[in-house]
Amino acid sequence: MKKRPPLSFARFWAIVIKEFVQMRRDRLTFGMIIGIPVVQLMLFGYAINGDPKHLPTAVLLADNGQQGRSILSALKNSDYFRFVRELHTEAEADAALARGEVQFVVTIPENFSRNLLRGEKPTVLVEADATDPSATGNAIASLRTLLGSALQQDLKGPLSFLAGSDGPINLRVHARYNPEGISQYNIVPGLMGVVLTMTMVMITGLAITRERERGTMENLLSMPTRPLEVLLGKIIPYIFVGYIQVGLILAAARFLFHIPMTGSIPLLLLTSLVFIAANLAMGITFSTLAKNQLQAVQMTFFFFLPSLLLSGFMFPFRGMPEWAQAIGEILPLTHFLRVIRGILLKGNGFEEVLLQLWQIALFAVVVLAVGVKRYRKTLD
Amino acid sequence: MKGNFAIDVRGMTKRFGDHTVVNGIDLQVRGGEVYGFLGPNGSGKTTFIRMLCGLLDADGGEGTCLGFDIIRESDSIKRQVGYMTQRFSFYEDLSIAENLDFVARMYGVENRREAVRESIDRLGLAGRQKQLAGELSGGWKQRLALAACLIHNPRLLLLDEPTAGVDPKARRDFWEQIHELAGQGLTFLITTHYMDEAERCDRLAYLSYGNLLTSGTPAEVIAGAGLTNPSLEEVFIHLMGSSKDNFSQ
Numbered sequence: 001m002k003k004r005p006p007l008s009f010a011r012f013w014a015i016v017i018k019e020f021v022q023m024r025r026d027r028l029t030f031g032m033i034i035g036i037p038v039v040q041l042m043l044f045g046y047a048i049n050g051d052p053k054h055l056p057t058a059v060l061l062a063d064n065g066q067q068g069r070s071i072l073s074a075l076k077n078s079d080y081f082r083f084v085r086e087l088h089t090e091a092e093a094d095a096a097l098a099r100g101e102v103q104f105v106v107t108i109p110e111n112f113s114r115n116l117l118r119g120e121k122p123t124v125l126v127e128a129d130a131t132d133p134s135a136t137g138n139a140i141a142s143l144r145t146l147l148g149s150a151l152q153q154d155l156k157g158p159l160s161f162l163a164g165s166d167g168p169i170n171l172r173v174h175a176r177y178n179p180e181g182i183s184q185y186n187i188v189p190g191l192m193g194v195v196l197t198m199t200m201v202m203i204t205g206l207a208i209t210r211e212r213e214r215g216t217m218e219n220l221l222s223m224p225t226r227p228l229e230v231l232l233g234k235i236i237p238y239i240f241v242g243y244i245q246v247g248l249i250l251a252a253a254r255f256l257f258h259i260p261m262t263g264s265i266p267l268l269l270l271t272s273l274v275f276i277a278a279n280l281a282m283g284i285t286f287s288t289l290a291k292n293q294l295q296a297v298q299m300t301f302f303f304f305l306p307s308l309l310l311s312g313f314m315f316p317f318r319g320m321p322e323w324a325q326a327i328g329e330i331l332p333l334t335h336f337l338r339v340i341r342g343i344l345l346k347g348n349g350f351e352e353v354l355l356q357l358w359q360i361a362l363f364a365v366v367v368l369a370v371g372v373k374r375y376r377k378t379l380d
Numbered sequence: 381m382k383g384n385f386a387i388d389v390r391g392m393t394k395r396f397g398d399h400t401v402v403n404g405i406d407l408q409v410r411g412g413e414v415y416g417f418l419g420p421n422g423s424g425k426t427t428f429i430r431m432l433c434g435l436l437d438a439d440g441g442e443g444t445c446l447g448f449d450i451i452r453e454s455d456s457i458k459r460q461v462g463y464m465t466q467r468f469s470f471y472e473d474l475s476i477a478e479n480l481d482f483v484a485r486m487y488g489v490e491n492r493r494e495a496v497r498e499s500i501d502r503l504g505l506a507g508r509q510k511q512l513a514g515e516l517s518g519g520w521k522q523r524l525a526l527a528a529c530l531i532h533n534p535r536l537l538l539l540d541e542p543t544a545g546v547d548p549k550a551r552r553d554f555w556e557q558i559h560e561l562a563g564q565g566l567t568f569l570i571t572t573h574y575m576d577e578a579e580r581c582d583r584l585a586y587l588s589y590g591n592l593l594t595s596g597t598p599a600e601v602i603a604g605a606g607l608t609n610p611s612l613e614e615v616f617i618h619l620m621g622s623s624k625d626n627f628s629q
Contacts, residue, residue, distance in 0.1 A: 219469035224458040
């Protein structure tokens, strides 16, 4: 008997042709083939920056001498700091840090200039929001040099002895919320948001497309139902699933990673509800847009990728250019990260949480409205 | 209800792109009638049925179904119609009882538990109600689908090729059940490719390429064709041949 060749060119070629034809028909997959490298290039090439600069900084200036102002203007002109406002009380400083409005508060104490000129080495206090240690590290490192050179102009001639070997001032850095700079403190709470985004969007993303693909949609539509009944009915069970994940991650955070839990856990659970609902709504809406389950998964991926990269989970949010921050501000994960880190590490209360929460809720409502509008009551 | 018609529609039209799938069909079905819908694959039978129960928006036409306007009152129609799809469209990963319970809840059936239990008993599936629907054979799936369509006591049943792929014995049982239900006043619109089934209908309509070619009682249809060796089968093969000349795309 003649030995069969290991490969029939004709059959191999038949499959190659078929694959190309199918690829051409599936526009979304084709779009992904082009879209993914473009998006990745944009994000990694332009948006992401591990060395954030121009971090918002507030100054509490209690001194009215020449040297205090020298320091203020040096901060304004530096790369790492962006002066946003002047504060007047310690309480204002605390609030600004808690809300995440500023990354640093620089306090120049009373009689700073006088004490400096007397050679008493006054102390400049820098309070940093260190929830994300990687966002503040380089800025703090640059601070000592910055302050030294800022005063050099003033300490010339007869005063030059003050600029002695160990500098004219004491610099005290106070890393708030995460004094030891443990990166897990930042990552583990954030992970909760990431896991919920990935699973919740995916789960409901398949919900409607599965019914269409299996033919059960025809039956569902032939019954007297309204779109909102179907969409909400498909969302609610997964809120329950989301809470199982929340519980799992919170338990791990507490007992395995010893993440501090400064704020209110009930408040965190309430916020999680809104966040879970927002992601489920996103998934449901993808489900109404996608033609099949594969497309729903692809859309999920397209949502997950920017969420992961632009929310401040993997890279410092403030390190990104403004356009990337603007996209990030739309994503529910960005706000949830601020909420969960705020509650656990900063001990944020309802007031601070609300600043982020309404944005998550708005996202959920808008997305669900699109879903309800797109949900087809007929098979057309 | 207007007159005595369960279905009374005129000029029903549906286009997909520039392709007209249903082309101005008029149809009147009396209450309690078993109405057969025949025609080759792709003749527009399924599309027509979907328009009747609000699953597709009609591009033209008007009329009533169970006295409700087919355009404006499709929700009311849905409540009183049972639609059995061509492809099994219940949940294969739910059990028989869970499927029936779901449907009963969707229609807000009163005494739901009892209705489900009765339905299972009538099916002869007592003891198997926990079996997953996906594990059933074709004949049993079809019985389950019919039971699910009946659970909310509809007045009109639209059955789309209910006996495709079902063995002869099950087919005969099925038709006996249909006539029994029709005797109780239920109206049926049934599509089929089987001539023995067509002969058991009170009246028939024959569709081809979206057009209604002929309709009437089986005897009228045979007589109207004027063939030398008349049987329904011959009539339809004749119609199929002539319609190809008239409506080839």
